[in-house]
Amino acid sequence: MSASEPAPAGSPPPRGGVETTALPPAEVPSAADAANETLDAAARPGGWGAEPPGARAPRPRRGPIPERWFDLSDHSSLGSLLEETARRGGRRPALTLSDRGRAVRRLDHAGFRAEALAVARGLAARGVGPGDRVALLSANGPEWLAGAAAVFHLGGVLVPLDPKLEAQEQARLVEHAGAATLLCDGPAWRRLERLRLPSGLERVVVHDPLGPLDGIALPRAELLAGKGPPPPLAPRDRGDVASIVYSSGTTGGAPKGCLLTHGNYLSQAEVLGNLYPLREDEVYLSVLPTHHALDFMCGFLVPFLCSAQVVHLRTLRPEFLLGALRDHRVTHMAAVSALLRALERRLRERLDGLPPLADAGLRGLVRLNRALTRRRPREALSRALLRPVHDALGGRLRRIFAGGAFVPPATARYLYELGFPVAIGYGLTEACAVVSVNDLAPFRDDTVGPPVPGTEVRIAGRDAHGRGEVWVRGPQVFAGYLDDPEATAAALDDGWLRTGDLGELDATGHLRLVGRLKNVVVTAGGKNVSPESVEARFHGIGVEELCVLAAHRVWESAPGDDEALLLCVRPRPGEELPREELARRNRRLPAHQRAAGLVTLSAAFPRTTSLKLRRDLLAARVRALGRGAVEPL
Amino acid sequence: MDEAALTTRLLELSRQRFAGAPAELSPDDDLFQSLGIDSVQALELLSELERTFGVELPDYELAEVRSFAELARKLHERL
Numbered sequence: 001m002s003a004s005e006p007a008p009a010g011s012p013p014p015r016g017g018v019e020t021t022a023l024p025p026a027e028v029p030s031a032a033d034a035a036n037e038t039l040d041a042a043a044r045p046g047g048w049g050a051e052p053p054g055a056r057a058p059r060p061r062r063g064p065i066p067e068r069w070f071d072l073s074d075h076s077s078l079g080s081l082l083e084e085t086a087r088r089g090g091r092r093p094a095l096t097l098s099d100r101g102r103a104v105r106r107l108d109h110a111g112f113r114a115e116a117l118a119v120a121r122g123l124a125a126r127g128v129g130p131g132d133r134v135a136l137l138s139a140n141g142p143e144w145l146a147g148a149a150a151v152f153h154l155g156g157v158l159v160p161l162d163p164k165l166e167a168q169e170q171a172r173l174v175e176h177a178g179a180a181t182l183l184c185d186g187p188a189w190r191r192l193e194r195l196r197l198p199s200g201l202e203r204v205v206v207h208d209p210l211g212p213l214d215g216i217a218l219p220r221a222e223l224l225a226g227k228g229p230p231p232p233l234a235p236r237d238r239g240d241v242a243s244i245v246y247s248s249g250t251t252g253g254a255p256k257g258c259l260l261t262h263g264n265y266l267s268q269a270e271v272l273g274n275l276y277p278l279r280e281d282e283v284y285l286s287v288l289p290t291h292h293a294l295d296f297m298c299g300f301l302v303p304f305l306c307s308a309q310v311v312h313l314r315t316l317r318p319e320f321l322l323g324a325l326r327d328h329r330v331t332h333m334a335a336v337s338a339l340l341r342a343l344e345r346r347l348r349e350r351l352d353g354l355p356p357l358a359d360a361g362l363r364g365l366v367r368l369n370r371a372l373t374r375r376r377p378r379e380a381l382s383r384a385l386l387r388p389v390h391d392a393l394g395g396r397l398r399r400i401f402a403g404g405a406f407v408p409p410a411t412a413r414y415l416y417e418l419g420f421p422v423a424i425g426y427g428l429t430e431a432c433a434v435v436s437v438n439d440l441a442p443f444r445d446d447t448v449g450p451p452v453p454g455t456e457v458r459i460a461g462r463d464a465h466g467r468g469e470v471w472v473r474g475p476q477v478f479a480g481y482l483d484d485p486e487a488t489a490a491a492l493d494d495g496w497l498r499t500g501d502l503g504e505l506d507a508t509g510h511l512r513l514v515g516r517l518k519n520v521v522v523t524a525g526g527k528n529v530s531p532e533s534v535e536a537r538f539h540g541i542g543v544e545e546l547c548v549l550a551a552h553r554v555w556e557s558a559p560g561d562d563e564a565l566l567l568c569v570r571p572r573p574g575e576e577l578p579r580e581e582l583a584r585r586n587r588r589l590p591a592h593q594r595a596a597g598l599v600t601l602s603a604a605f606p607r608t609t610s611l612k613l614r615r616d617l618l619a620a621r622v623r624a625l626g627r628g629a630v631e632p633l
Numbered sequence: 634m635d636e637a638a639l640t641t642r643l644l645e646l647s648r649q650r651f652a653g654a655p656a657e658l659s660p661d662d663d664l665f666q667s668l669g670i671d672s673v674q675a676l677e678l679l680s681e682l683e684r685t686f687g688v689e690l691p692d693y694e695l696a697e698v699r700s701f702a703e704l705a706r707k708l709h710e711r712l
Contacts, residue, residue: 139692187691187693191696191697603665603669
């Protein structure tokens with residue numbers, strides 16, 4: 001079945017009277033131009049591109065969201081796009097690095113460009129050129145983005161790596177990608193240099209080193225110290241690979257390097273910039289790791305496209321995060337489930353302790369806000385109605401993107417009803433970042449939205465309930481896995497990406513995810529059960545973590561011998577397990593979805609660095625405890 | 634404060650902070666496993682250590698730490 005008719009890419013936005021501003025083709029700067037890069041950019045007027053004939057007067061810096069329409073069809077590479085965004089952004093703030101509430105670095109768009117070109121010059125002087133693979137291993141920050149921009153300028157291929165992986169694994173990926181150059185931060189290099197270095201690695205550029213550097217490592221400052229004009233922008237085609245991103249996966253095994261092209265990124269940036277534009281004075285807080293496709297898009301390309309600002313935090317602890325929302329006047333952020341829950345907790349702590357009269361007043365205002373935002377978010381109104389609530393999250397937050405792991409619907413709704421619109425979406429590295437996202441008109445907590453414009457979603461192999469594997473086709477679908485034709489053939493079928501996710505499309509064309517195909521359990525009665533859908537029925541219960549496992553996978557017995565489900569829980573520290581509530585919810589499930597036993601675990605569940613549950617490792621942990629650990633539920 | 638005393642104090646603090654901690658903790662215990670905490674809760678522990686000892690402990694130090702003794706060593710280096 002095909003998805004709801006997606007609007008073709010480049011079609012006008014729903015509201016009329018919109019300017020259409022194509023970006024002019026990238027110019028390769030001459031040496032003189034390049035030397036004047038910073039001045040040039042600063043001298044240019046604000047706004048997006050040269051105003052076309054008949055365009056409106058310059059937009060106000062505040063007030064309603066300016067109606068802009070990004071058309072990136074003239075661009076064929078990220079290098080040319082970033083050249084243009086720097087020119088448009090000029091002296092507007094681009095990046096702030098904050099450490100424990102102190103801004104330790106600020107760059108405007110022109111300054112960012114100057115730094116990226118300096119990195120490019122240093123890399124070019126050391127022989128890095130078009131097609132060369134450059135690995136990047138660093139915490140989020142200006143150095144990350146400038147390094148990436150430099151690689152794209154040189155026509156290289158970026159290999160962003162996960163700083164939270166074990167150093168051994170990072171070294172393996174550098175080798176697998178065939179990267180001769182690595183850009184990394186001090187902490188990452190300290191762990192890596194103790195190991196056998198990846199073969200083929202010729203140079204390592206380290207920023208903020210923790211000790212003296214020798215051998216193939218050189219400080220970033222030395223790279224930046226070079227003189228002379230920056231190298232010219234290397235032309236690339238949309239079909240050329242821009243980056244190799246290793247998908248986190250949840251089962252281990254051979255590395256899977258997703259080949260993402262310039263065309264993949266440009267199409268996504270265009271679509272997302274038009275769906276969820278930022279104003280030029282708005283601020284995105286980048287807390288998800290930038291090596292991940294979602295933050296790369298929402299925390300780099302889209303804000304830069306919009307001449308907006310990105311804030312990075314050196315310390316990702318809840319207390320600093322909340323302070324950063326206030327200090328940097330954050331308007332947008334993306335969050336995984338754990339972070340959303342932390343925001344909810346923060347608000348509940350603040351609101352639950354109100355005196356009775358204030359509490360009653362607040363409840364009335366929340367009801368009023370709910371009624372007034374039933375059809376669409378009205379940020380200014382919500383903020384005016386519920387100012388103290390909004391002040392708790394900095395006072396300016398107006399959009400939260402949520403995806404990745406399954407988003408708890410009750411949390412998303414709680415935030416929405418207080419006037420913090422949560423746009424729930426769905427994506428995967430193989431689809432560059434985003435496949436579908438809710439448009440908030442109206443807010444829905446039960447779906448991951450309709451496919452983004454230009455993207456088709458179909459449900460393959462549907463069962464009687466209309467559920468099947470989610471297949472995706474669109475300009476963001478990747479080119480395959482690096483050096484792995486078998487895995488590529490398994491993932492791509494005549495242009496369709498087989499996601500391995502189970503889902504269904506509702507009558508309005510919204511996609512609803514049910515679980516992962518490989519986790520599905522076939523019961524003795526021949527019914528398919530998705531553990532994730534059972535877990536969803538326990539949402540909001542007072543436990544720290546909860547997971548449903550198929551018993552036969554735990555005990556490694558033949559399917560059919562142990563067809564029952566096991567409910568694994570980790571109690572909240574210092575709290576009793578809510579056994580009665582667990583049993584009550586379990587009884588309310590259809591018979592084939594009911595858990596037959598309960599296993600209590602004290603240690604945190606094993607997860608990937610992007611917080612996806614490692615069901616295989618959890619099953620092994622339960623197996624080690626033995627069948628005696630299973631209690632009746 | 635020497636490293637041994639620091640380790641003892643760290644174990645005390647951990648027991649107080651995390652209700653799920655066992656009564657007996659040893660310096661070589663895996664701090665994540667024995668306290669039943671995840672990486673976010675471990676970062677909260679870092680913040681508490683900073684407040685108690687008046688030092689700054691960057692998040693990345695946690696990446697190389699498994700046991701209480703290793704964490705105490707990192708802390709000691711910065712005192």
